[in-house]
Every structure is written in C-alpha cells, then in structure tokens.
Amino acid sequence: MPDAVVVRLPGINVPEDAKFEVFSKNQKSKSQDQLIEGEHGSIAYEGTQDDHKYCLAIKDAKTGKIRLVEAPVHSVSSHVKDRRELEDKTVIRQASVLRWEQRTALGEAFGTKKAKAAITDAARNRLDADMLEGFEGAIVDSVKDATSSLPSKEQRQQAMTADRPIPQHNSETSNVDEIYPIDGIVSQNELHAIDIEAIEKASNAEERAQALPFKVGDYVDNRIASVIADGSDVRRRLRILAYIGFLMAVYGARRATSKPKLVEKLGAEVPDDLVDGALRRFAVSKAGMFGTTKERNFTFDPSHCDKLLCYMLALTLHIDNFQVNVTPLAHELALKPSKLIDLFRNLGCTIKNPSATQAKELGLSSTQASTYRIAVLKAPLVLPDVVRRKRR
Known part of the structure; x- marks a missing residue:
C-alpha cells in the first residue's frame, strides 16, 4: 500500500472524523491501481485512482530532513447509503425481469401447449409497474373515496353496543x-x-x-x-x-x-x-x-x-x-339456567358457585351447591365480545 494518497473532493465537505480505507482494486492482479472508500453516518465515499501522480514532501521534525513520497490521486464522490442500496435493488429487479423475459421467449418458442397456456395466463394477469406509475395518485384517491363511507371505530363500537340486548350502561364508572x-x-x-x-x-x-x-x-x-x-x-x-x-x-x-x-x-x-x-x-x-x-x-x-x-x-x-341467585330465578321463569347465565354474561356479570358460607345460608348441600350459580356484577364494567352469527 502507498504511504500516502492525494484525494480530490470536488464540492464535498468531508467531516474530520470520517474514516477512509485504501485497498487494491484487484488483489490477484499485479496492477497497482488502488481504490479508496470511506463513510460517515449515512454518507458513503468512493474514489478511484487517476492517471495523475503527485509527490508529497514529508519533513522529519527531529532531523529536519525532507523526503519525497509518491502518492496516487483519487477522485472521490459521495452518496447516501440507502439510495445506493435502492439502486442496487432496482438493478437486481431489472435483471430478474430480463431473466423472466428470456424464459418466456424460450417457452413460447419451444414449450409444450400446457407451458404456452401458462405463459399466456401469466402475461394476461401480470401488472406492469411502469404503466401504473402515472396512476398512483388516482389509485390512492379512489381508495380514499371507497373507504370514506366505512364506519369509524366509535361508530363500530356503537353498532356493537346496539347489537346487545342490554339497557343503557356506563362502562367508565367505578x-x-x-x-x-x-x-x-x-x-x-x-x-x-x-x-x-x-x-x-x-x-x-x-x-x-x-x-x-x-x-x-x-x-x-x-x-x-x-x-x-x-x-x-x-x-x-x-x-x-x-x-x-x-x-x-x-x-x-x-x-x-x-x-x-x-x-x-x-x-x-x-x-x-x-x-x-x-x-x-x-x-x-x-x-x-x-x-x-x-x-x-x-x-x-x-x-x-x-x-x-x-x-x-x-x-x-x-x-x-348485585349478586343474583340464578338457579331459582331461572326455574321461576321456566328457563334453563344456562339461558339466564348467558343473559347475565351479556350484562357483564361473572358467574360463580356459592361459597361454603353462602351454600349454608341458602340451605344447599354440597351436591346442590355444585350446580347452583350466582351472577355477580362488579365495576368497572367489562362486556363480552359480540359474536356475529353467520347467515346460512
């Protein structure tokens, strides 16, 4: 590697803490051409060696002697890293398109009937991105128009509440x-x-x-x-x-x-x-x-x-x-306890078995207590999710 290099930076202000590295253009070749690369944040610098050569005069501070050192010249340009990566992706995409076109041409020329039919279907359904570029604004506007009538989150919440067979409620109160x-x-x-x-x-x-x-x-x-x-x-x-x-x-x-x-x-x-x-x-x-x-x-x-x-x-x-005994009330209404339990759950109640003390107060045996249900309402209110049944 050379002891020093001269860098030409036309219109570029490089920060002092930018890092550069010089390396051979082709390590297997005997060519002395050099490359220089550097970076600072999101900016990358690249330079190639020119045909011009310079000599730098280097003075030894101790002895006062001056020696001349040959230094190659590099013209350096800069670019934003992400943009270059995007350009690389574009090149890769174009190469992929080229390969697809080549395979399509081979299939149309030498493919079977089934392969040719598949190529025709793919071409018919394929979207040309370049053709769509001019329609981006129109597509966005049409999507906005189509979705403008969709209900907001608050409206959806109100619709879900309207689907519940429950009275007016306050879910914020404690x-x-x-x-x-x-x-x-x-x-x-x-x-x-x-x-x-x-x-x-x-x-x-x-x-x-x-x-x-x-x-x-x-x-x-x-x-x-x-x-x-x-x-x-x-x-x-x-x-x-x-x-x-x-x-x-x-x-x-x-x-x-x-x-x-x-x-x-x-x-x-x-x-x-x-x-x-x-x-x-x-x-x-x-x-x-x-x-x-x-x-x-x-x-x-x-x-x-x-x-x-x-x-x-x-x-x-x-x-x-706010603690209702479900089982006797269901019997009085000639309903299955499970029906009344579902309605209490719609109201935001939790369903539990009576405790040992409650079972004793109600005069229930352990067997009866296992089938007995109590609906309890607590604040704040937590309503179950609304499940919409599919139409058949």
Missing part, C-alpha cells in the same frame, strides 16, 4: 350502582304509575302478595319484606320490585298479539304507561287486517324477549345488591 342507571331501564313516569300504597299498608307477607298489581312468583314476594325492613329508599325500591313483577308477567304473556289480549293475560288493571312502555321497548309491530299500530298487532320476537329479560335482570341486580 361505582357499581351507576353501571345500569334505573332511568335507563324504566322512566320515572312509569315507576310513579305503580300504586304501592296497598303494599305499604299490608301487615303480613300474604297481604303484601295480594296487594301486588300483578300475579307473579316467589322472587318478588320474598323480597318485599326485606326491602321494607331495610328502610333505605323504600318507596322507590318497592316500585322497582313491582316493575320487575310486571316484566315477569309480560314475559309470561309474551304470546299475546294485541294490547287488549296482553292486558287480559296480565290479569290486572295495568296503567297504560306501563303497557305502552313495554310495547315500545320489547315488542315489534306487524301489519294486520286492522292496521299496523302496536295497539292492534305486535309480536315479541326472540331478540326482544332477550332484551326484556336483560332489562329485568339489570333491575334484580339493583335489588339483590
């Missing part, structure tokens, strides 16, 4: 009482339409059960005394309990197809506000020989029946301090 607000389940007008005066005046459980405006089962009857004994917000909680009984009665009369028939099956003088509210939320109007109003023709389809049950279960969570 207070379990605020997850399913009562006002989102039943209006104040409907609650105040329920007359509870006779229930309050009743002196025993039998009289209270008879004072209820609807003929329902044990769930409501067994909780009236505890609500009154609790002494906290009694009138409101009694109305909620009575409304739970009303929803149970509506579910039992779900095969009714008109308002008069529904009221008849309920077996009581029901305030119009309650009946109209139930039909508005949980029934689907259908055309009939007398018109299309809900008062004349309606139906409780399966999805709206699930909605009715979910609204009712959300109220039972409030009454039972």
Whole structure:
C-alpha cells in the first residue's frame, strides 16, 4: 500500500472524523491501481485512482530532513447509503425481469401447449409497474373515496353496543350502582304509575302478595319484606320490585298479539304507561287486517324477549345488591339456567358457585351447591365480545 494518497473532493465537505480505507482494486492482479472508500453516518465515499501522480514532501521534525513520497490521486464522490442500496435493488429487479423475459421467449418458442397456456395466463394477469406509475395518485384517491363511507371505530363500537340486548350502561364508572342507571331501564313516569300504597299498608307477607298489581312468583314476594325492613329508599325500591313483577308477567304473556289480549293475560288493571312502555321497548309491530299500530298487532320476537329479560335482570341486580341467585330465578321463569347465565354474561356479570358460607345460608348441600350459580356484577364494567352469527 502507498504511504500516502492525494484525494480530490470536488464540492464535498468531508467531516474530520470520517474514516477512509485504501485497498487494491484487484488483489490477484499485479496492477497497482488502488481504490479508496470511506463513510460517515449515512454518507458513503468512493474514489478511484487517476492517471495523475503527485509527490508529497514529508519533513522529519527531529532531523529536519525532507523526503519525497509518491502518492496516487483519487477522485472521490459521495452518496447516501440507502439510495445506493435502492439502486442496487432496482438493478437486481431489472435483471430478474430480463431473466423472466428470456424464459418466456424460450417457452413460447419451444414449450409444450400446457407451458404456452401458462405463459399466456401469466402475461394476461401480470401488472406492469411502469404503466401504473402515472396512476398512483388516482389509485390512492379512489381508495380514499371507497373507504370514506366505512364506519369509524366509535361508530363500530356503537353498532356493537346496539347489537346487545342490554339497557343503557356506563362502562367508565367505578361505582357499581351507576353501571345500569334505573332511568335507563324504566322512566320515572312509569315507576310513579305503580300504586304501592296497598303494599305499604299490608301487615303480613300474604297481604303484601295480594296487594301486588300483578300475579307473579316467589322472587318478588320474598323480597318485599326485606326491602321494607331495610328502610333505605323504600318507596322507590318497592316500585322497582313491582316493575320487575310486571316484566315477569309480560314475559309470561309474551304470546299475546294485541294490547287488549296482553292486558287480559296480565290479569290486572295495568296503567297504560306501563303497557305502552313495554310495547315500545320489547315488542315489534306487524301489519294486520286492522292496521299496523302496536295497539292492534305486535309480536315479541326472540331478540326482544332477550332484551326484556336483560332489562329485568339489570333491575334484580339493583335489588339483590348485585349478586343474583340464578338457579331459582331461572326455574321461576321456566328457563334453563344456562339461558339466564348467558343473559347475565351479556350484562357483564361473572358467574360463580356459592361459597361454603353462602351454600349454608341458602340451605344447599354440597351436591346442590355444585350446580347452583350466582351472577355477580362488579365495576368497572367489562362486556363480552359480540359474536356475529353467520347467515346460512
């Protein structure tokens, strides 16, 4: 290697800490031609030896002697590393295209019928990148136009929520009482339409059960005394309990197809506000020989029946301090416990077996406790993923 080299840097400002290396152009050859390479950050430098030769005068600081050293001249250029790599890839791609064209030409000239048919299909389906260069902007614009009508993340979330048969909910709150607000389940007008005066005046459980405006089962009857004994917000909680009984009665009369028939099956003088509210939320109007109003023709389809049950279960969570015994409630509604468990899970509840203490309080044996289920709601609310069924 030479003791020194002269580097020509036309218009290039090379940092002082740039690193250069000189090596032979062809190590197997006796040629003295040299190459020089260097780099600094993302910039690479390359230089080849010129025909010109220079001599450098080197002075020894100790002896004061000067000696002349022959130094080859290198013209150095610079480039960004990534760009050069991209150019190399382009060269490789072009070489690949050339090989493909050559193979295609051989196949068309000497290939079998099957090979020629495959070449024709490939050529028909092949996209020419050069032809598409001028259409890049148009392609991007058309994709934007085509996707502009797609729903946003918030809209998709709202659609998923709409698919759930559950009442209005607050998934951000850390207070379990605020997850399913009562006002989102039943209006104040409907609650105040329920007359509870006779229930309050009743002196025993039998009289209270008879004072209820609807003929329902044990769930409501067994909780009236505890609500009154609790002494906290009694009138409101009694109305909620009575409304739970009303929803149970509506579910039992779900095969009714008109308002008069529904009221008849309920077996009581029901305030119009309650009946109209139930039909508005949980029934689907259908055309009939007398018109299309809900008062004349309606139906409780399966999805709206699930909605009715979910609204009712959300109220039972409030009454039972957000721990509902699923098994006896399912039997009272003449439903399989698994059906009610699915609905509680839709509400964001976790399902568990009773603890040993709870089983003892409920009077359950170990065998009974293993099949008994309790739905528990905790804050913050975590709803299960919505699974859409494929149409068949």
